[in-house]
Structure formats: structure tokens, C-alpha cells
Amino acid sequence: MGLFDIFKRRSKKDKEKQREQQEQKEKQENKTQESSLNNNQESNNDNEGKSDLNTNENSSENNVKNENSKQNGDSHLDTSKINNSANGDTDYLENDDKKTAETVDKPANKSHSEEQEQEQEQEQEQEQEQEQEQEQEQEQESNKFEKGLSKSRSTFGEKLNRLFANFRSVDEDFFDDLEDTLIESDVGFDMAVNLTDQLREEVKLQNAKNREDVQNVIIQKMIDIYDQAGNDESTKINMAENGPTVILFVGVNGVGKTTTIGKMADKYKKDGKKVLLAAADTFRAGAIEQLDEWAKRDQVDIVKKPEKSDPSAVVYEAVHKAKEEDYDVLFVDTAGRLQNKVNLMNELSKMKKVLTREIPEAPHEVLLVLDATTGQNALNQAKLFKETTDVTGIILTKLDGTAKGGIVLAIRNELHLPVKYVGLGEKVSDLSKFDANDYVYGLFKGLIK
């Protein structure tokens, strides 16, 4: 898949969104028309038709705005534009609905069916609002990537830009420079050499000679490598069919486990799930307090014990509570100190034993949290944890703070583990589901002319 395809995909996404919006509006118009017809107020239908046209015009305008802001280089500007235009659109919708409501209100013979109609309209309004919110969320997700990756883009992208600015021909010097650029961007040494070799072949094969062709071959290859390394691994969180889902967070100190739990708990809570946290990092009082603060902020429950308690005792109490009181998700925060591999292994397997005794399938996920700013060091940690416990996925934090976004490719290529979420800042909303397309798009955005 090439750069062009990414854009095609994205514009296809936009078109699909636009079509869904339109279909939804048509459906609503039909509903309103039906109820108006019941009321024998045919003249109102004309007005409704007009306001509906307006709404459609506005929403396509909004799409154009979004498209424009996507092409805009400044992601700060992008977010505000999209937010504003999306809010604006909600306003248009509300206004149109109000107009419709007013016109329907005019006739003197108010009847029972009119009340029903108003109720229906209120429902429709709510539905529309919900949809708008969802769309806004989706846009914001993509935008977060673009914003969060601005550091990676500005250096990785700049480096590549510089490389291409000096581009004369595809010769050995070019490939040497490309290899250096890739290594500096943390895709990993083996991967950089490998990628450069594959690019040599591909460039020959596709007879790419000019700058754009070679750029496209590089981007295409990066996405291909990400897809291949994945082996169909899902980025979805594995949820229990019945009873509580238990998610264990592992990783060394300071990578962002507690923060990520705070962010995820908020997402699940807002999704209507009953969430419980377990403060099984009992090594420092500070760690327990930190999770407790998140619990308060997210308004979710927490199981905690005094500092230096046995982490497995916390897990035991938490899993019991989760089962007894029908929690949907239990997030377990663990300590990240690694005196040695044996200790770590013992501690984690003890916790797991406690869990499986209560819920045979638990833990449903063991998420390894890695700090993207630590580069190759993160990879070494990952290898250690992978040997120690059955890691099911990666959460890569602090992508906003690194100029070396290439680490995502390295993790995928060397560990064959899916990156499920990425941290793009310290705020509760700064966590995004990982999406390879958004990622590569975000990384290369500055390069695309």
C-alpha cells in the first residue's frame, strides 16, 4: 500500500462518514415527514426539506474544512479548526431542528400527536448530538496522533526531507544516508539495514528514479513491514465473555503504568463499564497515592493496602471484590522494580496464580508499558518481560516526547507484539488506540507535498 492509498483510504473514510451522515439525516427527515403528514401539515414539509438541504450543505462544508485542516501543517491549528467546525455543525443541526420544531408548532390545533412529535424530535436531537460527538472523537483521535507525533515528524521528517533535498540520484551514497537516518530515528539497527536492503530491491524493481517515487516506496515499505510483523495480532483488548476482565500492567518504574491505568479507567468508565483498580504496586506509598488520585479523578473504585503489603494480597482482595460485586474491568497496577529476573518472575507468577484461582481465564491481558523516549532500552526491557511473563500487548507511552517515533516499527518487528495503545501526553485524554495508518500518516505528514 502506498502513500496514495493511505490518502485514498482516508478520503474513503471521510466519504463514508459523509454518506452515513446523509443517510441518517434522510432517515430523520422521513420520520419527521411521516409525523407531519399524520398531522396534515403538508406545507411544513417544504420548510423541512429546505432546512434539511441546509444541514447537508453545512455538513459537506464541514467535511471540506476537515479535509483542508488535515492538509494544513500545523496540528494545533488543525485541532481547534476541527473542534470549531464540528461544534459549529452541531449548532447548525440544532438550529435546523429548532426551525423544524417551530414550523410544526405554528398550527393552532395542537393535539396529542404533536406532543409525541416533539418527543420524537427531542430524541432525534439527542441522537444527532451523540453522533456528532462520536465523529468529533474520531477526528480528534487522528488529530492526537498528528499532534503527538509532531516531534518525531519534525526531526525524522526533517532528516528525510534534508536527505531528499540533496537527492541527485538513487546511488549507494543515498542508501547509506537513508540507513543512517533510519538508525537515528530508532527503528533499530537490524531493521534499518533490513529496510534499506529491501528498499534497494524495491527501488530497482519499481524503477523508481525521481524523488517522489523513492519517497513513496519508502513509506509503502514501512507500512508493509508493520503489517507483516503483526501476524494478524489484534489491537483490541481481549474482554471476558462473562464476569470481570482482568488487565495486568507491567513494566519498569517511570514508564507510565499508573498514568495509563488512569487514562484507560476513564475511557472504560465513560463507556459505561464498572471499573475497579488494584494498587498492587505496594513498594512505595507514593505509588499507591498516585493511583488513588486517579481513582478519585475518574470516579472509580480502588482496592489498596498499606505500603509494603504483599502485592498478591491486594490482587486477591481486588479479584474477589470484582467477582462479588460484578465489576466489568479490573486494572492491576504492579511494581516496576527489577532487582533481578527471578524475583520479577516469582512476583508476577504469584499474582497470576491468585487471579486464576478466582477466574480461570485471568489475566485476560498482560500489557507491557514501554517509554518511547528510552529508545532501544525499551526494546531490551520488552525482551526481558517477554521471557518472564506472557505479555499480550504493548502500550507505548510518551510518544509525544520523542523525536524517534521509529521505535514503534522496531517493537513490532523485533517482538511481534501488537502496540495496542499509545500515550501522547500526560492528560487523561492523551491515550489513543494504536492505528498503523494514522501513525505512518502522522509521521510523514510534513513530507507530503
Ligand SMILES: Nc1nc2c(ncn2[C@@H]2O[C@H](COP(=O)(O)OP(=O)(O)O)[C@@H](O)[C@H]2O)c(=O)[nH]1
Ligand atoms: N509526556 C508524557 N508523559 C507521560 C505519558 N505517560 C506517562 N507520563 C508521565 O510519566 C511519568 C511517570 O508515569 P507513571 O504513571 O508514574 O509511571 P509508572 O512508574 O510506570 O507507574 C509521570 O510524570 C507521567 O505524567 C505520556 O504518554 N506522555
Ligand SMILES: [Mg+2]
Ligand atoms: Mg506507578
